[in-house]
Amino acid sequence: MVPSLCPVPLEKAYRLLNHGPTVLVSCRHDGVDDVMAAAWVGVLDFMPPKLTLVLDKDSRTRALIEAGGRFVVQIPTVAQRELTLAVGSVSLNDDADKLRHAGVQLLAEPEVDQPLVAGCSAYLACRLIPEPHNQQTHDLFIAEVTAAWADPAVFRDGHWQFETADPDLRTLHHVAGGHFYAIGESVGDKSQE
Amino acid sequence: MVPSLCPVPLEKAYRLLNHGPTVLVSCRHDGVDDVMAAAWVGVLDFMPPKLTLVLDKDSRTRALIEAGGRFVVQIPTVAQRELTLAVGSVSLNDDADKLRHAGVQLLAEPEVDQPLVAGCSAYLACRLIPEPHNQQTHDLFIAEVTAAWADPAVFRDGHWQFETADPDLRTLHHVAGGHFYAIGESVGDKSQE
Numbered sequence: 271m272v273p274s275l276c277p278v279p280l281e282k283a284y285r286l287l288n289h290g291p292t293v294l295v296s297c298r299h300d301g302v303d304d305v306m307a308a309a310w311v312g313v314l315d316f317m318p319p320k321l322t323l324v325l326d327k328d329s330r331t332r333a334l335i336e337a338g339g340r341f342v343v344q345i346p347t348v349a350q351r352e353l354t355l356a357v358g359s360v361s362l363n364d365d366a367d368k369l370r371h372a373g374v375q376l377l378a379e380p381e382v383d384q385p386l387v388a389g390c391s392a393y394l395a396c397r398l399i400p401e402p403h404n405q406q407t408h409d410l411f412i413a414e415v416t417a418a419w420a421d422p423a424v425f426r427d428g429h430w431q432f433e434t435a436d437p438d439l440r441t442l443h444h445v446a447g448g449h450f451y452a453i454g455e456s457v458g459d460k461s462q463e
Numbered sequence: 464m465v466p467s468l469c470p471v472p473l474e475k476a477y478r479l480l481n482h483g484p485t486v487l488v489s490c491r492h493d494g495v496d497d498v499m500a501a502a503w504v505g506v507l508d509f510m511p512p513k514l515t516l517v518l519d520k521d522s523r524t525r526a527l528i529e530a531g532g533r534f535v536v537q538i539p540t541v542a543q544r545e546l547t548l549a550v551g552s553v554s555l556n557d558d559a560d561k562l563r564h565a566g567v568q569l570l571a572e573p574e575v576d577q578p579l580v581a582g583c584s585a586y587l588a589c590r591l592i593p594e595p596h597n598q599q600t601h602d603l604f605i606a607e608v609t610a611a612w613a614d615p616a617v618f619r620d621g622h623w624q625f626e627t628a629d630p631d632l633r634t635l636h637h638v639a640g641g642h643f644y645a646i647g648e649s650v651g652d653k654s655q656e
Contacts, residue, residue, distance in 0.1 A: 288502050289636035289644055290483015309481050312505035314517060314601060322515055322603070324507055351650055404597065408507060410515070412601065430638060443482035443636075443646065445623060451482055453636065454647025457544055 271419060272377050272386060275393065278418035282428040283319040286392045286418060287311065289430070289453060291345050291441035294357060295323065296376070296385050297331050299338030303385050305374050306331040307358030309444040311343060319415035321396065326409060330362040335411065339398040340382065343415075344390040347424075348452050349438040353387075355448050381417060391439055392420040429460060465570050465579060468586065468612035475621040476512040476611040479585045480504065482623070482646060484538050484634035487550060488516065489569070489578050490524050492531030496578050498567050499524040500551030502637040504536060512608035514589065519602060523555040528604065532591040533575065536608075537583040540617075541645050542631040546580075548641050574610060584632055585613040622653060 271277065278286065287293070292309045310324035321343065325332035335341050346354045356372035365371060376385040382395040396413035404410040424431050424439040432440055433456050440452040464470065471479065480486070489498045503517035514536065518525035528534050539547045549565035558564060569578040575588040589606035597603040617624050617632040625633055626649050633645040 285639050288638050290485075290502075292483075309483075310506045312515060312517070313503045314603060320601075322505060324505070348650055355651075408513075408605065410507060410605075412603075430644070432644060440647065442650065445481050446478050448651050449653045450650040451623070451625060452647040452650050454633065454645040457541055457635065457643040457645050458548075458641050460642045 271381060272379060274421065275419035276422045276426065278392065278420050278425070279428070280319055280415065280418065281317050283394055283415050283418040284313045284316055285428065285430070286345060286394060286420065286425065287313050287321060289441070290443060291453070292354065292444040292450065293343045294346050294354065294387050294390065295331055295341055295343055296387055297334040297338065297341040298383070298385050299334040302334060303369065303376060304331045304334055304362045305357045305369060305387055307354045314412060320399070321394070321413055321415060323411045323413065324409050325411055328361065335398060336405070340384055341396050341398070341413070342382065342384045342386055343394045343396055344387050345392045346390050346442055347438055348440045348442060350389055351442060351450060354442060391424045391441065392418065394418045432456070464574060464612060465572060467614060469615045469619065471585065471611035471613050471618070472621070473512055473608065473611065474510050476587055476608050477506045477509055478621065478623070479538060479587060479611060479613065479618065480506050480514060482634070483636060484646070485547065485637040485643065487537050487539050487547065487580050487583065488524055488534055489537065489580055490527040490531065490534040491576070491578050492527040495527060496562065496569060497524045497527055497555045498550045498562060498580055500547050507605060513592070514587070514606055514608060516604045516606065517602050518604055521554065528591060529598070533577055534589050534591070534606070535575065535577045535579055536587045536589055537580050538585045539583050539635055540631055541633045541635060543582055544635060544643060547635060584617045584634065585611065587611045625649070
């Protein structure tokens with residue numbers, strides 16, 4: 271495990287995505303690494319945790335995921351807005367040096383043999399559940415989350431800590447065309463979670 | 464159309480959901496109205512706009528949607544936190560007077576013959592695209608958005624207006640157990656949307 275991260279119990283992994291952040295999808299297959307941004311990701315189940323992800327047919331990341339069946343969903347921070355935009359705007363098919371140009375630094379995660387994007391707040395290692403009809407007809411991918419980790423500075427004890435964490439660690443929520451909102455203030459009783 | 468709402472062009476309807484808000488799902492079939500809360504909703508396509516929605520087998524709303532094929536996804540506000548919690552905590556199967564107990568006021572929307580929950584910031588009228596395998600295996604529903612409306616106080620000209628709108632109109636983003644975050648400040652250049 272990357273030293274600065276803490277494991278998130280699988281039964282609480284859905285909480286990383288439940289509030290609807292924009293994510294980065296990273297993947298390694300056959301020696302090729304790619305990272306893309308995705309706002310169209312959602313929770314599908316609690317335990318085992320599953321998620322849905324919409325991947326355009328033009329994306330290289332999709333081709334790598336279809337070939338290798340493994341990937342990582344990670345949650346970028348407000349500090350990573352430019353990086354998120356950059357990996358969401360250019361395809362590895364058009365720029366072989368996309369990741370370097372976008373300022374992506376990859377961390378090795380031996381437990382899953384998949385690359386993690388440094389600096390994100392949380393990571394969900396995923397295993398594709400092949401669903402050819404969904405993938406072909408709807409560009410919709412379903413995956414099981416096999417492991418999860420978070421930066422304890424912003425997610426610990428099963429809770430997001432946006433109230434007290436560095437504001438740069440807040441999640442990004444994309445609307446369109448590079449315009450995001452950051453997550454805001456707490457509403458309701460956190461002790462009931 | 465409900466007088467206080469403005470139509471949202473279908474090609475911009477995805478922007479209502481792109482930043483990941485928790486929603487309310489309302490439905491009428493065979494004279495029965497129901498409303499439930501759902502955090503597990505996502506955008507599936509731009510045009511025609513489509514969305515995904517996870518509906519538990521225990522929910523009455525699901526049974527009504529499976530029977531009637533029409534429903535409305537609406538976006539509750541910070542001011543509607545208690546209502547959102549209430550319709551997300553009790554099933555119409557257990558309390559026939561659920562909607563009144565939760566403080567839900569329904570608006571008639573003749574254009575879609577489906578009930579709208581008064582006071583929300585935006586509404587997406589949906590038509591189920593039947594996918595029996597997804598529904599049975601994953602509790603996953605796919606729908607096409609056939610019309611959309613928003614309260615121009617918080618969404619107009621194709622943009623959310625959280626920067627200048629009443630803070631009570633901000634979207635809710637559920638984490639777990641009744642704890643939400645409100646959407647926060649703008650990050651990035653809105654003019655590029």
